[in-house]
Amino acid sequence: MMKGAGCKMQDAVAPDAHLHRVFTVAEVRVENARTRTLVLGGSLPARPGQFVMVWLPGVGEKPYSVAGAAPLTLLVADVGPFSHALHQLAPGDRVWVRGPLGQGFRLVAGRALLVGGGYGVAPLLFLARQVIAQGGAVEVCLGARTAEEVLLADEFAAAGAGVRITTEDGSGGAPGLVTTAVEAAIAGCRPDVVYACGPVPMLEAVDRLCVEHDLPCQLSWEAHIRCGLGLCGSCERPGTGWLVCRDGPVGPAGSGR
Amino acid sequence: MTDLTCHLLHLRLRNPVILASGVLGTSAALLRRAAEAGAGAVTAKSCGPVPRAGHPNPIAVDWGGGLINAVGLTNPGAEEEARLLAQARALLDPLGVPLIASVFDGSPAEFAQVARTVATARPHLIELNISCPNVHDEFGAPFAASARAAAEVTAAVKSAVDIPLTVKLAPNVPDIGRIAAAVVEAGADAITAVNTMPGLVIDAAAGRPVLSNRVGGISGPALKPIALRCVYEIAQAVHVPIIGTGGVLTGRDAAEMIMAGATAVGVGSAVWYRGVAALGEIAAELAAFMAAEGYATLEEMRGLAHR
Numbered sequence: 001m002m003k004g005a006g007c008k009m010q011d012a013v014a015p016d017a018h019l020h021r022v023f024t025v026a027e028v029r030v031e032n033a034r035t036r037t038l039v040l041g042g043s044l045p046a047r048p049g050q051f052v053m054v055w056l057p058g059v060g061e062k063p064y065s066v067a068g069a070a071p072l073t074l075l076v077a078d079v080g081p082f083s084h085a086l087h088q089l090a091p092g093d094r095v096w097v098r099g100p101l102g103q104g105f106r107l108v109a110g111r112a113l114l115v116g117g118g119y120g121v122a123p124l125l126f127l128a129r130q131v132i133a134q135g136g137a138v139e140v141c142l143g144a145r146t147a148e149e150v151l152l153a154d155e156f157a158a159a160g161a162g163v164r165i166t167t168e169d170g171s172g173g174a175p176g177l178v179t180t181a182v183e184a185a186i187a188g189c190r191p192d193v194v195y196a197c198g199p200v201p202m203l204e205a206v207d208r209l210c211v212e213h214d215l216p217c218q219l220s221w222e223a224h225i226r227c228g229l230g231l232c233g234s235c236e237r238p239g240t241g242w243l244v245c246r247d248g249p250v251g252p253a254g255s256g257r
Numbered sequence: 258m259t260d261l262t263c264h265l266l267h268l269r270l271r272n273p274v275i276l277a278s279g280v281l282g283t284s285a286a287l288l289r290r291a292a293e294a295g296a297g298a299v300t301a302k303s304c305g306p307v308p309r310a311g312h313p314n315p316i317a318v319d320w321g322g323g324l325i326n327a328v329g330l331t332n333p334g335a336e337e338e339a340r341l342l343a344q345a346r347a348l349l350d351p352l353g354v355p356l357i358a359s360v361f362d363g364s365p366a367e368f369a370q371v372a373r374t375v376a377t378a379r380p381h382l383i384e385l386n387i388s389c390p391n392v393h394d395e396f397g398a399p400f401a402a403s404a405r406a407a408a409e410v411t412a413a414v415k416s417a418v419d420i421p422l423t424v425k426l427a428p429n430v431p432d433i434g435r436i437a438a439a440v441v442e443a444g445a446d447a448i449t450a451v452n453t454m455p456g457l458v459i460d461a462a463a464g465r466p467v468l469s470n471r472v473g474g475i476s477g478p479a480l481k482p483i484a485l486r487c488v489y490e491i492a493q494a495v496h497v498p499i500i501g502t503g504g505v506l507t508g509r510d511a512a513e514m515i516m517a518g519a520t521a522v523g524v525g526s527a528v529w530y531r532g533v534a535a536l537g538e539i540a541a542e543l544a545a546f547m548a549a550e551g552y553a554t555l556e557e558m559r560g561l562a563h564r
Contacts, residue, residue, distance in 0.1 A: 018319035022462045053315070057463035061314035096463065098318065227317040229529045232328055233283030233302065241286035246532070 020055055020096040023072060025089050032148055035077045035119070036087055040095065043070035048127035049104030049197075049220050049250040053228045055096040059085045063225040063245070065122040065197070066100060075122040075151070101228050102249050105218050107131060110192030113185050114140040114161070115206050117178055117198025121151045123220060124197055128161045139164070139189050143178025143202070147171040162189070179205045186213050196220065210253055220250045259547045260554050261540060263297055265498050265521050266421050266446055268355050268381055270297035272540040273555060274511065277502050277525035278303055278359040278384060278425070279328065281533065285344035292354035295537020297521065301345065303330055303359040303386040304338035306371050312391070313469045320458045320467070323477030323504070324526050327391040327470035330361060335374035342378035355381040357423070361389060363396050365413035376418040383420050385410060385445075388427035388452035390474045401427035401452070404439035415444030423447035423500060426487070428454045428480075433487045434494030441495045449500040449523065451487045454480055477526040480504040485517045492518025492560055506530055508542020515555060516562040 023040035030036055044052065046066040054074065055061040060082045067073040076086045089095065105127050112131045116124045121142060128138045138161040144150045145168045156163050164181040165173025174181060179202065185191070186209065196206040197220035210217035223235035223244035230246025237244060242255055263273035275298045276282065276291040282302035291299045311331030317324060332338060342358055349356050358380035360371045372383055387410050388401035400406040411424055424440040426433055428451040437448050453474025458467045466472070484503025491499055501514035502523025511522045527535040552558050 019321065020318070020460060020467065055315055055467075057460065057465045060469070094462070096460065226311075226314055226331075227326065227328070229317055229319065229324070230532070231280045231317065231326075231525070231529055232331070233281055233287055234331070236284055236287060239284070239286055241284065241290040243287075 018098060020098045023095050023097055025091050025093045025095065026071060027091060028089065031075070031151055034079070035075065035151060037067065038074045038076055038086065038089065038095075039068070040072040040074070042072055044072050044097070044100050045069065046072070046100035047104030048123050048130055049218075050100035050102050051249060052097045052099030052101065053225075054086070055098070056082070056085050057096065063228065065220070066126065067122045068126050072097065075119065077119045098228070102245055103247065103251070105195055105220070105250050107134060107136075108193040108216065109134070109136060111137045111139070111189055113182070113189065113191035113194045114138060115178060115182055115194065115196035115198065115202070116140065117143045117202040118145070118149065119151070120196075120198030120202070120220070120222075122197070124195065125152050125155050125159065127195060128156055129159050132160050138162070139185050139191070141166070141178050141181040141185055143167070143181070143198070145169060147173070178202060179209065182206060182209055186215065191215065193218065207253055217253050218250050219253070219255060221248050221255070258553070259544045261544055263521050263555055265298070265500075266382070268298070270355065270521065271353065272297040272543070273515065273521040274536055274540045274543075275357070275500055275521050275523050276300055276536060277523035278357075278386065280525040280528050282359075285341055285348050288345045288356065289348040289352070290533060291536055292349055292352045294533045295540050296354065296524075297540065298355040298357060298381075299349065300357040300359055300384060300523070301338070301342060301380075302332060303361045303389065304332040304335055304371065304375065305330060305361050306335055306367060308332065308334040308337070315468055316470075317473075318458065318467050319477075319529065323475055323479035324529060325456055325458045325468060325473040325475055326453070327468045327473035329470065330389055330392055335360070335371045339375050339378045342375060342380055346378060346380070357382040357384055359384040359386050359425075361386040365409045368410050369413040369417035372414045372418045376420050380420060382447070383414070383418065383422050384449055385414055385422060385424045386452070388425050390427065390453060390455040390472070391470055399427055401425070401436065402430060404436045407436050408439040408443035411440045411443035411445050421446040423449045425449040425452055426491070427452050428483050428487050428503070434490040437491040437495045441497050445497065447498040447500060448491055448495065449502055450491055451480075451484050451503050454483055476504065477530070478504050478506065481510060485513060488514060488517040488519050489562065492563065505539065506535070508539050508544070508546050511539055511543045512546050512558060515558045516560070518560045518563065520559065
């Protein structure tokens with residue numbers, strides 16, 4: 001009864017994907033002055049690119065990319081009251097999680113180019129590890145405003161990915177926008193697929209580049225996610241009817257247009 | 258040959274499945290998507306006089322037997338809503354799918370003013386949402402809790418606009434038939450029944466309500482038998498079309514709603530359980546059910562459960 005034929009790639013929901021589950025924080029890693037990794041004491045059957053709704057009772061609920069599924073791992077930048085509260089958590093504290101939700105990246109064999117802008121890197125290390133585990137090659141372009149804000153570069157290298165860094169202020173890697181590095185990487189490694197996650201203008205630029213170079217791409221969009229159920233309409237990419245929380249967050253070229 | 262054509266007041270719907278208010282109705286593109294997925298008509302999200310952000314997260318969860326939500330009437334205000342509705346009509350008219358607007362406000366006179374504003378976009382029908390359970394702090398008890406208050410709102414809007422009205426009733430009243438009779442007497446052309454059922458979901462580990470609004474509206478499977486009973490009683494009390502809404506997830510559920518006395522069937526939570534495709538799938542399942550059971554038209558099934 002619950003199995004829909006799917007409209008525009010919406011899958012029927014997993015039968016137990018919807019209830020809040022309690023997780024205990026197992027480990028907190030400080031990535032930089034504003035960013036922490038929370039490793040939780042438990043796993044979820046999540047694919048790279050899917051997200052979870054994280055609830056702190058009495059504080060609120062926000063969407064987070066799954067940065068690792070086993071154990072469940074979240075990359076949290078301190079950018080507002082909710083993420084600030086997550087930054088106060090210590091091992092042994094509890095968080096409530098519903099998900100995994102949404103459509104993740106669909107793995108394509110061959111050479112993968114990953115593009116991460118700022119905190120958009122969150123699902124990409126998880127993705128890189130899966131691509132490499134399945135025999136694919138990974139090159140990743142990491143863009144940030146400053147060298148301090150480049151995240152997980154060492155972890156990508158340790159996982160076996162080639163890493164290109166760009167910073168807007170030139171304090172690390174090449175100066176400029178990540179899209180410059182993306183053009184160089186497309187010319188250099190001729191990827192079979194491009195996966196990108198980051199701010200909307202970056203995704204739109206990557207989308208255009210992939211159209212120009214006739215490359216398949218998968219874009220992970222950010223949005224104001226409220227219900228997470230594909231009902232309330234808050235996360236629609238403007239004017240498209242495309243819902244980030246249910247049709248995405250990962251969509252094909254043009255998914256955000 | 259099974260005929261799903263649904264005659265709702267002056268409207269001819271290709272099938273009786275109507276996208277319910279509050280689900281996907283926040284933009285013209287989403288309303289078109291619901292129509293393309295197979296809905297017979299679509300209802301926009303309720304709008305009030307001025308923009309509202311709604312409640313903070315969590316605003317909705319699936320608790321196992323259904324959903325609970327307290328979105329908090331998020332809307333862009335009546336002026337912007339009228340623009341949205343006009344855009345939606347331009348997209349929907351070529352598809353032959355009628356558009357239903359939905360309005361709320363705090364007093365009969367204000368209700369009428371919001372309805373006047375959205376009426377400029379010429380929706381085919383205007384739903385009066387007098388039964389939202391989730392804004393009690395600001396608006397007090399819903400108008401739908403009282404036959405007199407419900408009738409006052411209906412009469413005020415009826416005299417303000419020339420578009421047919423459907424009044425959306427609340428399930429948590431002692432005698433919904435009496436309230437239906439009062440709004441029909443006041444000029445309601447149709448009844449939408451029902452809104453969500455007030456409820457509360459507590460997370461025991463947290464020792465707190467899950468929703469930021471604490472209480473919310475229950476929809477989905479838990480609401481279906483409640484909605485069926487309401488539609489059944491309304492059908493005995495009045496003789497206007499009923500848009501039966503509450504827990505319809507399958508074509509068989511839709512058949513039950515029609516057998517209780519509904520002319521058309523509202524679908525909302527099914528979009529979570531089955532995706533947007535649910536709208537067309539429910540219509541197709543209803544046709545298959547009718548063919549298997551030997552019903553040629555919706556009229557042959559309507560009110561059957563009253564015998």
